[in-house]
Amino acid sequence: MIGKSLNRKKLNNKSRFLAFLVIAMPLLAWADIQEFKLDNGMKVVVQEDHRAPVVVSQVWYRAGALDEVNGKTGVAHVLEHMMFKGTKKVPAGQFSRIIAAAGGKENAFTGMDYTCYFQQLEKSKLPLALELEADRMANLQITDEEFAKEIKVVMEERRWRTEDKPQSKVNEQFQAMAFTEHPYARPVVGFMNDLENMTAEDAREWYRNWYAPNNATLVVVGDVSTQDVLKLANKFFGSIKPHKLPERKPQREPAQVGERRAIVKAPGKLPYLVMGFHVPTLQDKPSTPEDEWEPYALDVLAGVLSGNDSARLNQKLVRDNPIAVDVGAGYDSTSRGREALFELVGTPSEGKTVAELEQAILEQVEKVKAEGATQQELDRVKAAVIAADVYKRDSMFYQGMQVGQLETMGYGWRLLKIYPEKLKAVTSEQIQAVAKKYLVKDNMTVATLDPQTIDPNAKPVGRPHSH
Amino acid sequence: MIRYVLLIAFVVFSGITQAAVKIQHWQTISGSKVLFVENHDLPIMDIAVNFPAGSARDTKQKAGLAGVTRYMMALGAGGMNEEQITNAFADIGAVLGGELDADRAAFKLRTLTSEQQKALQTFNTILHKPDFPDAVLQREKQRIIAGLKEDETKPDSIANKAFMRALYGEHPYALDEDGEVDTITALKREDLQSFYQQYYSAKSAVIALIGDMTEQQAHEITEQISASLPQTEAVGKLPEVTLPTAAVEQKTPHPASQAHILIGQPGIKRGDPDYFPLYVGNYILGGGGFVSRLTEEVREKRGLVYSVYSYFVPMAQPGPFEIGLQTKKEQATDALKLVNETVAKFIKNGITEKELKAAKDNITGGFPLRLDSNSKILDYLNVIGFYGLSYTYLDEFNKSIEQVTAAQIKDAFNRRIKPENFVTVVVGAQ
Numbered sequence: 036m037i038g039k040s041l042n043r044k045k046l047n048n049k050s051r052f053l054a055f056l057v058i059a060m061p062l063l064a065w066a067d068i069q070e071f072k073l074d075n076g077m078k079v080v081v082q083e084d085h086r087a088p089v090v091v092s093q094v095w096y097r098a099g100a101l102d103e104v105n106g107k108t109g110v111a112h113v114l115e116h117m118m119f120k121g122t123k124k125v126p127a128g129q130f131s132r133i134i135a136a137a138g139g140k141e142n143a144f145t146g147m148d149y150t151c152y153f154q155q156l157e158k159s160k161l162p163l164a165l166e167l168e169a170d171r172m173a174n175l176q177i178t179d180e181e182f183a184k185e186i187k188v189v190m191e192e193r194r195w196r197t198e199d200k201p202q203s204k205v206n207e208q209f210q211a212m213a214f215t216e217h218p219y220a221r222p223v224v225g226f227m228n229d230l231e232n233m234t235a236e237d238a239r240e241w242y243r244n245w246y247a248p249n250n251a252t253l254v255v256v257g258d259v260s261t262q263d264v265l266k267l268a269n270k271f272f273g274s275i276k277p278h279k280l281p282e283r284k285p286q287r288e289p290a291q292v293g294e295r296r297a298i299v300k301a302p303g304k305l306p307y308l309v310m311g312f313h314v315p316t317l318q319d320k321p322s323t324p325e326d327e328w329e330p331y332a333l334d335v336l337a338g339v340l341s342g343n344d345s346a347r348l349n350q351k352l353v354r355d356n357p358i359a360v361d362v363g364a365g366y367d368s369t370s371r372g373r374e375a376l377f378e379l380v381g382t383p384s385e386g387k388t389v390a391e392l393e394q395a396i397l398e399q400v401e402k403v404k405a406e407g408a409t410q411q412e413l414d415r416v417k418a419a420v421i422a423a424d425v426y427k428r429d430s431m432f433y434q435g436m437q438v439g440q441l442e443t444m445g446y447g448w449r450l451l452k453i454y455p456e457k458l459k460a461v462t463s464e465q466i467q468a469v470a471k472k473y474l475v476k477d478n479m480t481v482a483t484l485d486p487q488t489i490d491p492n493a494k495p496v497g498r499p500h501s502h
Numbered sequence: 503m504i505r506y507v508l509l510i511a512f513v514v515f516s517g518i519t520q521a522a523v524k525i526q527h528w529q530t531i532s533g534s535k536v537l538f539v540e541n542h543d544l545p546i547m548d549i550a551v552n553f554p555a556g557s558a559r560d561t562k563q564k565a566g567l568a569g570v571t572r573y574m575m576a577l578g579a580g581g582m583n584e585e586q587i588t589n590a591f592a593d594i595g596a597v598l599g600g601e602l603d604a605d606r607a608a609f610k611l612r613t614l615t616s617e618q619q620k621a622l623q624t625f626n627t628i629l630h631k632p633d634f635p636d637a638v639l640q641r642e643k644q645r646i647i648a649g650l651k652e653d654e655t656k657p658d659s660i661a662n663k664a665f666m667r668a669l670y671g672e673h674p675y676a677l678d679e680d681g682e683v684d685t686i687t688a689l690k691r692e693d694l695q696s697f698y699q700q701y702y703s704a705k706s707a708v709i710a711l712i713g714d715m716t717e718q719q720a721h722e723i724t725e726q727i728s729a730s731l732p733q734t735e736a737v738g739k740l741p742e743v744t745l746p747t748a749a750v751e752q753k754t755p756h757p758a759s760q761a762h763i764l765i766g767q768p769g770i771k772r773g774d775p776d777y778f779p780l781y782v783g784n785y786i787l788g789g790g791g792f793v794s795r796l797t798e799e800v801r802e803k804r805g806l807v808y809s810v811y812s813y814f815v816p817m818a819q820p821g822p823f824e825i826g827l828q829t830k831k832e833q834a835t836d837a838l839k840l841v842n843e844t845v846a847k848f849i850k851n852g853i854t855e856k857e858l859k860a861a862k863d864n865i866t867g868g869f870p871l872r873l874d875s876n877s878k879i880l881d882y883l884n885v886i887g888f889y890g891l892s893y894t895y896l897d898e899f900n901k902s903i904e905q906v907t908a909a910q911i912k913d914a915f916n917r918r919i920k921p922e923n924f925v926t927v928v929v930g931a932q
Contacts (some may be wrong), residue, residue, distance in 0.1 A: 128798070128802055157871070184804065191808040191828070304652045384645075414593070
């Protein structure tokens, strides 16, 4: 998930796993969510939270890198940047100034599955946010001049995010190898060559195709009345005409038959290892009992392997027998593309190789296959789920994120209500079963970083980009 | 249309009375300062214990000691090993957190109210009886060293280190929190033990609490925390910072495609009388996200960067005033020139009334967002308590902002910010 953000915080290994347990939390009784649909097909979901006089407003579009085509990778994210570049009523740059003057914070982010625009404001300012969002949903103007400047910003973003970060390059390579046909093969930020050749018309086409009320969900969390929000939503978004969306072709990744491997060379000191296995996500209409419980079992398996610092991977491979300086497992049971990977990542200790670390991680996987998980381990994963479900109530933004993601991915926010019970029902045998079924060599993709000593005078490697 | 909405919204807003949080405060018998906010909305408790035990307490020979000490405290205490400690929290869904900067080392605990006894028991064991097991120390040293070696290859890390060294010279703010390969290698268990005894003193501890507990419970919890901390002397002040008297420019080659540029000087202390004019002024210069002058000039108008910013880090002694950006190395010289011109113009000509109003509207209008969660309020309690700010700091915050004038901003920047003495670090220079 990347965005217009100015945040300078470094991305680390763990950022791969942001999604872990993100949705693994139910709603407490006092927090009722209400859902509406406007006549033009736009969804509105409201969660009242009266703890502080503030409001979070998020507009989610079902348009992300998943919907891009070859040669135009990164266009979803580029459009996200262009959404701040003006309408007839609100000229370029004014969106941010108006929200800032209202005391608000605002930004946007793009992922594989969605693009989201948000504002955080004192509660009385909600109408302003909705009016501005409605305006740019329908009336965005993309000029060649603004596009020419902003595409340079996005290329700087790609340099900063990917080109100069060895682990990001490995992750990009890994993704491209694990998926051969499905669009999850491609990076959200887009390939540099595609960015260099992108035109304002590409962005306009994207906007025309996907920015419509019938492809959007408004999520509001805060010190508001649900009925007021609904009235405001109708007032500002209600008159926007829906349009027919482009046909979404079914895209499936064929079963992997045989191990895949890649090595990435980049300046650095420490090697890095990413391993992934194709696994199922939650399905809309599970056709077998396995379709129903396997994603939950995989989620608990990730918790057993790396839910906390004493979980198996860290305890065995970092603490007891320090073969790694860093190790983790991650899985996200939800995705709009209905494709997922179970990932295992790590950095070997000095003197150890990625091959040795890979072997050690796979030994832990084999142990799960043979013995399953202990009751204590299962209980710990459950305790984390129960507590996180309460802790998340301290963040309105995060609660909005969960709702928005599930709506946009097509599961619906009600999944939040059943998720914890499903996790609690997972047995040791089920964990063994998913490990045996999916974490096998023929289904494995491995990418490693081979760090290169820095020659301070070296020029960046790679062929020159065509313009 | 937009104007109309703004007008209405403004009227509504000006009618709101700002009810900030009610902070209760006292001292424990052992001399720790306590700040407490009672809030029963959620069945959770947040507790933070702060010590003047940050990396500025390190010496050049033992750089990294403060960080290793804090980190190691949770990896063996009261006879519990690291696995038992992690599991004790994990079994009840409690979350142990913490942080370290140059001034401060902190431990944080978040727990469900229903699990508070078990959570506090383990939390107190960590604070009171760290064992600093030697085998774990040797292993962690290896991990830290691996990280340091990796950092030596990253342009952002290289730039940060060089920047702080050039800014602070012999002052301990120049020391890297993570230490150096040599100094980490040399650390011994006894170093950690004596650092703990000296700097984790009950007399210097600041305890902040928020959440689902009564004042009576908060008293009991904090007495318990405080009573078994080292009953050693209060920790003294950090040395004064000497301001640079000449410009420094460092250029380091790096194969990355972007140059990483940092520019700045030592800035201000917490509680500095110029704090509010500089804070509001910096919002306009480079702190206000998408609406700052730096973002406007460098990103919006010319597309030279993804990120450009400026900020003050007010600390016990003047923390850095820092301007930063990353840009394709071929255009680094132009971008740097543009940044310097923007800063010079800002200092020389000051700001417009329109900019001042926009800044104040954002900062005061956004005040409720500063306090919209327990975790944010806890962080304010930590800062207010640790730096001895007024307990009415939050109540008076908007008034302090409103009082700032354009003339004060120009005056404060002219007195305090000296571009002729800036440190400029470019990593990935052509």
